[in-house]
Amino acid sequence: MSSIAFFGAVESGLLFGLVAFGVFIAFRVLDFPDLTVDGSFPLGAAVAATLIVTGWNPWLATAMAMVAGCMAGVVTAWLNVRLQILNLLASILTMIALYSINLRIMGKPNVALLGDETVFTPFENWDIPFYLINPIILTGFVLVVFFLLVRFMTSEIGLAMRATGVNDKMARANGVHTGRLTILGVAVANGLVGLAGALFAQSQGTADVTMGVGTIVIGLAAVIGGEAILSTRTIARWIFACLIGAVLYRLAIAVALNADWIGLKAQDLNLITAVLVTLAIVMPRMKLLKRRGGQA
Amino acid sequence: MIQVDNLEVTFGADTPLENRALRGLSLTIPEGQFVTVIGSNGAGKSTFLNALAGEVLADNGKILIDDQDVTRWPTNKRAGLVARVFQDPLAGTCEALTIEENMALALKRGHGRGLSRSIRHEYQKKFQEKLARLGLGLEKRLGDRMGLLSGGQRQAVSLLMATLQPMKILLLDEHTAALDPKTAAFVLELTKNIIEEQNLTALMVTHSMRQALDVGERTLMLHEGNIAFDVEGQDREGLDVPDLLALFSKTKGEELSDDSLLLG
Numbered sequence A: 001m002s003s004i005a006f007f008g009a010v011e012s013g014l015l016f017g018l019v020a021f022g023v024f025i026a027f028r029v030l031d032f033p034d035l036t037v038d039g040s041f042p043l044g045a046a047v048a049a050t051l052i053v054t055g056w057n058p059w060l061a062t063a064m065a066m067v068a069g070c071m072a073g074v075v076t077a078w079l080n081v082r083l084q085i086l087n088l089l090a091s092i093l094t095m096i097a098l099y100s101i102n103l104r105i106m107g108k109p110n111v112a113l114l115g116d117e118t119v120f121t122p123f124e125n126w127d128i129p130f131y132l133i134n135p136i137i138l139t140g141f142v143l144v145v146f147f148l149l150v151r152f153m154t155s156e157i158g159l160a161m162r163a164t165g166v167n168d169k170m171a172r173a174n175g176v177h178t179g180r181l182t183i184l185g186v187a188v189a190n191g192l193v194g195l196a197g198a199l200f201a202q203s204q205g206t207a208d209v210t211m212g213v214g215t216i217v218i219g220l221a222a223v224i225g226g227e228a229i230l231s232t233r234t235i236a237r238w239i240f241a242c243l244i245g246a247v248l249y250r251l252a253i254a255v256a257l258n259a260d261w262i263g264l265k266a267q268d269l270n271l272i273t274a275v276l277v278t279l280a281i282v283m284p285r286m287k288l289l290k291r292r293g294g295q296a
Numbered sequence B: 001m002i003q004v005d006n007l008e009v010t011f012g013a014d015t016p017l018e019n020r021a022l023r024g025l026s027l028t029i030p031e032g033q034f035v036t037v038i039g040s041n042g043a044g045k046s047t048f049l050n051a052l053a054g055e056v057l058a059d060n061g062k063i064l065i066d067d068q069d070v071t072r073w074p075t076n077k078r079a080g081l082v083a084r085v086f087q088d089p090l091a092g093t094c095e096a097l098t099i100e101e102n103m104a105l106a107l108k109r110g111h112g113r114g115l116s117r118s119i120r121h122e123y124q125k126k127f128q129e130k131l132a133r134l135g136l137g138l139e140k141r142l143g144d145r146m147g148l149l150s151g152g153q154r155q156a157v158s159l160l161m162a163t164l165q166p167m168k169i170l171l172l173d174e175h176t177a178a179l180d181p182k183t184a185a186f187v188l189e190l191t192k193n194i195i196e197e198q199n200l201t202a203l204m205v206t207h208s209m210r211q212a213l214d215v216g217e218r219t220l221m222l223h224e225g226n227i228a229f230d231v232e233g234q235d236r237e238g239l240d241v242p243d244l245l246a247l248f249s250k251t252k253g254e255e256l257s258d259d260s261l262l263l264g
């Protein structure tokens, strides 16, 4: 594999690391199966690209993309907490609605960022191989988010959020406003996914309304993969595992796509990811069943 | 002081499965009183405790805590006034979190939560002191996940957690029922000591009539969503299990066997 392909995979792995953080908050911390992600990823891209094209400062545009992602999360969680719609269904409703909204925001199916200033532009003339620039900047982004997220999860509110996910009755008995924390958590999760979408659009130079398809499955693959390889003993390690899972996952995919003898094409990715996630979910259970069978 | 006035809770109202779990229950508990509650399965004991905690909202009637009407308050808002230990050791703690995280969560009951660190050195010292008195060696295991502890250890920690902050009433719903006899005795002893020391107002549900008479200062029996009898002071002293059964049939005009209470 060429250096360009390798670092391209690292770059996308870092971006999906942000998605993995979001998926981690929803699925692991809150136990809230949230598919909004497939809509909030292109939402972040659409908001950032549209604002940048109209001349906004790319940093502000990226921040707005995050806010938009948060709002999408608020809608999903609100449908669940206030209107008592099943969490999975609530997230599907938001995801579907976002498809229309994203088209409205962009006014067309895609927006190209040709020669517009992005958050990566100031570093373009850096005196290192061009394929290293984006991975380095994204590493910076991801590490900042990582530290903030760990700090948040170990705070009083973060602890209350974790309790809400694992034992909401106990959390309420200890004075935790579980509904409010669910809304906050799903909002933060989708804000991070919106940020990933915004950075993805800027690194690829385009935002497309269909770019969200499968985001959730890749995010899940990252989380489950990371958990399988690394320790999840503390919350910091667990979150770090999600990031590593995302990078390794993209690298593995790049390797597979590069090996001609496998005969994989890019369009097979979603199928492969879905199969891998299914296996990752089922395998530990199979082991358990076997062990039980052996005892009986 | 806890005042409950004509409390009614109906599950599945206006359906074929309508179940009037509480039927106009009234009760006043003065501050510092330790009340034990007995009653057969389905009598409404857990529902009564859930109604006090806010987990179940009353369809009718009033609940006042220190003259404040909390009838419509949700659980989390009442948490500053009501602390509880659940029957199921898994229910009262988070097994995925560590001992210190569980305690840190309980430490903020009734207080606002912010972005400052949930675990601090001074908290850890406090937790260690509290845990040390259990004599279970848990003070050296602050960072262990709760899921690693036995049921009895978890109930003991739950009890400590419930009493980290002041409360107006402590609710204990058969909190020793899931434990083996020896551990149950240990947790009950701990309960008695803590309630006495901190002079807590407490309501403890138990399935054992003997235990209901042995601990606390007042005993209630619930039956079909209401109070069948309520004894305290001199009337209660010297009572034995057969006396309770007699008391029940006298007030209710029904026979109740020892077994139906003890074994359900």
Ligand SMILES: Nc1ncnc2c1ncn2[C@@H]1O[C@H](COP(=O)(O)OP(=O)(O)OP(=O)(O)O)[C@@H](O)[C@H]1O
Pocket: B011, B012, B019, B021, B039, B040, B041, B042, B043, B044, B045, B046, B047, B048
């Ligand atoms: N959430 C609920 N939905 C419907 N019915 C309920 C619910 N909770 C309790 N009940 C019913 O209300 C009645 C009172 O139940 P409760 O749990 O209060 O009894 P209990 O006195 O605690 O009994 P036990 O000794 O078995 O714990 C029962 O008939 C029960 O089936």
Ligand SMILES: [Mg+2]
Pocket: B045, B046, B047, B173
């Ligand atoms: Mg009960």
